[in-house]
Amino acid sequence: MNLTVNGKPATIAEGTPVSLNHLLEALKVEQREYVTVELNGDIMDRGDFEATTVKDGDSIEFLYFMGGGR
């Protein structure tokens, strides 16, 4: 399956449907609980990461939470 991840081509093995959670795991993204994901231009709710599957040609962007305090 060919994807675009953060603007770069990425290929993951075909097989069972790949959820956003599995994709982040496959990409070795650490501290995934702090990651925001955009799928084909739509920001996804974290609660939907498991139920949402990616398909060939999808574009995925992910960013870490950016915040802090004094």
Added chain:
Amino acid sequence: MLEIPREILDAAIAQAQEGFPLEVCGLMGGTVKRVASRYPMTNTDASNEHFMMDPKEQFAAVKAMRAAGEDMLVIYHSHPESPARPSQEDIRLALTPNVCHLIISLENREEPVARAFRITAGVVEAVAIEIM
């Protein structure tokens, strides 16, 4: 070493002054270690003590940087009433790899102080700023 054009640093400091007493935040893009662009972000916390960036704005900024051939080099925010050093919360939430964290202190509003740091797995290292 982080190289920042004077006008970009001045604009970030002006944003901090204009946003006072709230914390302000933003991103800077560039190549290798030289900043070339600034993206002010909305502090969705609208707080004097915290900041949180709007994800929609974050994605837009990162895509604009990419289109310009730049990388995200800096995450910046202001400390309206505390020194220019990372707080425990700043350190805990420094999750984005390979960026500098620029903190603008308005503890003395007449003399703002900007300092940069790398924060990796809870370890803080000061980064020298060269103003271009």
